Amino acid sequence: MTGLGGPLFPIPTGSLLALGALLFCIGLFGALTRKNLIIVLVSIELMLNAANINLVTFSRLGVNPSLSGQVFSLFTITVAAAEIAVGLALLLAIFRLRRSSEVQDLNVHKW
Amino acid sequence: MVEYAWLAPVLPLVGYVFLLALGRRAAEGLVAGVSVILTFLSFLVSLAVFTALGAHPDVTGTYTMRWLTLGAHSIDVGFQVTHLNALMLVVVSAVSTLVFLFSKGYMHKDERFPVFYQYLNLFVFSMMALVVSPNLLQLYIFWEMVGLCSYLLIGFWYFKPEAALAAKKSFIVTRLGDVGLFIGIILLFLSSGSFDYSTVFQAATTGHLGLSWITPADLTTLTGILVFVGAAGKSAQFPLHVWLPDAMEGPTPVSALIHAATMVAAGVYLVARMYPLFVASGTALTVVAWVGGITALLGALIALTQRDIKRVIAYSTISQLGYMMMGLGVGAYAYGMFHLFTHAFFKALLFLAAGSVIHAVDTQDLFEMGGLGKKMRITQWTFLFGALSLSGVFPWAGFWSKDSIINATLQSGHMTLFWIAEIAAFCTAFYIFRVYFLTFHGKPRDESKMAHAHEGSWVMTVPLIILAVMAFIAGLFNTGLNNFGLQRYLMADSPTGLIGKVYPDNVPLMIISVTVALVGIGLAALMYWKPVISAEKLARNLSGLYRLSFNKFYLDEIYYGVVVWTGKLIAGIVDFFDRYILDLIVRMLGRLGYMGGVGLKYTQTGQVQTYSVIAFFGIMILLAIAMFHVGGVF
């Protein structure tokens, strides 16, 4: 899948997909390693945005370009916002209980 | 009416559930009353179905619903009403009602009275459900259930070691037969793709019963014989008959209901139900005829010398079941069932009368009885009716049905079987009148026991009288008087005449048969009533034969030697293997599995990021394999 660049922006699809993949990996790395819950949430946001970049790329430069990719990414952004809102609410709740927003301190349940 | 036939089995089931709910402390009157009323209702339903079919022979039907689906095959549950089934329903419910009534008196003051009735109700339900089963699988389930009920009831007085042993023996021996039946059913299913009778018969009669490793004809014979093995186990046919005499350890009403009239007849019913299969394979039918004949003779010979009143009647049952099988085997479908019908009444009568005697004198040994006739008029007369019927004296019921079977053996050209049947008939008349004279005539041999003997209450005598009437008139259902109604009725299941033959009456033969019976009775009278001939002397002169008969041809001992010892040997080897090798392996595996579980448990560290790492590690590995597998990355 090379060089399906559009008329206005002659950027190869591959580069955009690589950007998406990179973003996904950065997000994943953050989500797996960062100690602070807020950063973890932000990292997950990055992963979702990687998918968005893919969708938008494909909607312009895919095999069969169509609008639905962009529509999909709009939905995704909205849903992600809701997800993060709930995430922050849960974060607040746990902070009130434990006085900590470290991921490691979530250790009541184990084994 | 036919569509309501399901009520017949369901009513006793309702009774069972109701008695279960009442518990073990329920009042005897309530328990017996409910049971009798429900079975009587069931009898009325059966009778209505029976007459409905008589009026309109074409209203037979199958009512099923899908139970499960296995790929292309499906299994249904439901009920089926045919002429054969309707007849069986009437027999089972009629005898059950009377036995339920009788048991009220017989089991009076037994500690587990309600439990007894629970088992009986469960049995009647299973037996009727067996009869109306529309396919072999359902039949098999209820086949096992009646076996279970029989086991429970034989061992009802489980505190008697003999009873517990007998229950176990009956269970094991009939299981042997059931294994045959089960294999037969599975083979039929594999080769015809269905458990339904009609489909199986269709395949069998058109030669489409096919498996890769056997020809259709051989398969028909093989399955026929396997089904017969099951029937032989249930119906106590040689060589699987050994459980039935021991089953007499159960309460006498149980012997009358299960081990004379209904459950043991289930084997005969099964052969009749599967008749098209047997007809399709002549060999299987011949096997049925010969096993039946041998059983008839063997049972009669052993019965000659037994001392226990119930055992004599039990061997008599074996012998009579042999007659039925022989009738079916020589192609006389209707006569076999006709004999089942009459036998149910006169044999239940003999057992109940014997029960009445045992209830009165508290012994089962014939040589401790005697002279009871004066104290127990009703029992004596009803027993006499049963004995005359069993002996085949004109015009009692047994005469008509037994004679038609003997006639069928003669006319179908089975000369050997004919002679076997006549000899057995002679013995039958002799042994049953031996019992009669020893019990009711002569002087009491044990005064102390005879002193308190008296007739039971009405609940015990009324069933006896009703059964005595039936033992007298039941034969008339298939005579010239009603234009041979029963055989026309039964043959309506197969208008093409595919199921068996009927023969015209043979008056000279009838005269011979009655003469044979009368000679037997006369001999018994000479030996035990007016002792002109000494039984002891005869026994001494024929001591070899006497001992052979008295010891039941040593069959129990032979079985014990062969079956039990081989069984023990194999069990020993298996046990060793199991205990020292398999067990070790299983233990090791169990321990390993548990340790694995513990190890896995500690992966749950509680750290959500560890969870994610493991998840993505899994994703990466599987993804890498998947990509490698497809061969090519982008």
Added chain:
Amino acid sequence: MPNTIDWLHQPYWMTMGPLLTLVVTAFLVMVLELIFRNGDRRWLTGISMLGTLVALGVALGHFNAQPSQALNTVVIDAFSSVFSVLILITVFLVLLFTLDYKGSNRLAAEHTYLLLFAAVGALAMATAVDLVTLYVGLELLSIASYVLVAVRRKSTHSVEGGIKYMLMGALGSAVLLYGISFIYGISGTTNLMSLSAVAVTMYTTYPAITVLGFVLMLFGMGFKLSLVPFHMWTPDAYAGAPSAISSFLATLSKSAAFAMLLRMLLFIFNGVADKVFFWAGILAAITMVVGNFIALPQRNMKRLLAFSSVAQAGYILVPFALIGASTVQDWPSLFDSISFYLFAYTFMTVGAFAVVHIVSEQKHTLDSDALIGLYHRSPWLAVALSIFMLSLAGMPLTAGFLGKFYIFSNTVQLHTPWLGIVLFATSVVSFYYYLGWLRKVFQHNPEEERVAVPISLPMNTLVALCVVLTLVLGLVPATLLHPLLNAHWVY
């Protein structure tokens, strides 16, 4: 092509009737909850149950409707009908379950409409045929579930379970979405019906990307289905959440996720099933093995049920894997297996959670020793729990046995016996822990006083319903199988 759609004449009610009914009920309850702030507000649950019943009636009314679709987005076919009915029954049972929480033990009133919104999402997952709608439905269900797990916001256990579930769930969503984006990229459409038309072309042109898309979507859904190795949040979330919510997670969100996974994978990959579905088999095998073994040493009742639900998800995934070995003619029988098992699984799991809830409330512990002597304290609960456990383990004459039996016979018919063998072997392992509970239930503890277990009316009703349904499915499977057989499967 939006301009070719006749907007006015679409079978909206037929395709979305249950969903719309639930949406209206949910908003109504939400508003009522805002107006009436005080007192025992369990009557809101009553309204919700009523709405659910109406929706169930609508779904049953259209059960055998001719397949049709609206707006190229939602469809009605046997598939959507069966799963809608299952989802609505489950919501009803869970709402009944929540009625038991009252007084000092009560849940925040928001749980009522959150459950309804989650059910709306689940219904969307069962009826939609567009990836966008499916994804939104999934997220609606998931986000509502995160909140529901943390509904006791004063309890560390509850909130921690919620956060863990949320983090893992969001990761799963990201993976799923990433997979979807690739499939969209090589097809240019998000509509499943259009996708099914181009599936073969897709695979022949870009085999690697197709497989990548499939695997990522499977894994993304694997998080929601708690398949191994994405299962590790399950025990924490189940143990943290109130039992009613745990039963909801174990049944409703799984059924919906299975519905969505099946619909998605089958439509997109139907032409190339033999190439890709193999991977589901591997996942199923791993899940069955790990799920069952990890449950062996477990003493916490809810964690054990969580692992049991992991293992059960593995069983249900087996027919998915078989799609790869099947032809279109076999599909109805695979659908039957999946939906029958899901029904059976739902009833026995909800029932088991209910009994565990009652017992742990009485004993104030989740340790399985609380079960000791249950038979002497409450024979009825003991018998009910035995039925659920035997059914989960797969004893003959129970619904669970038949479910496993169908799946097993599928593996044999479709020449994939190794999956059947794994299924059989691991269910033997499961006997150990399920029957371990039974041993405790019938054990007698002589030192303990016999204190009868207090059972509220809703719990009695719930347990009785589950017992009856489990037994009916086990003894007369035709009641469910018959409608399944007569259904017109995929639109």
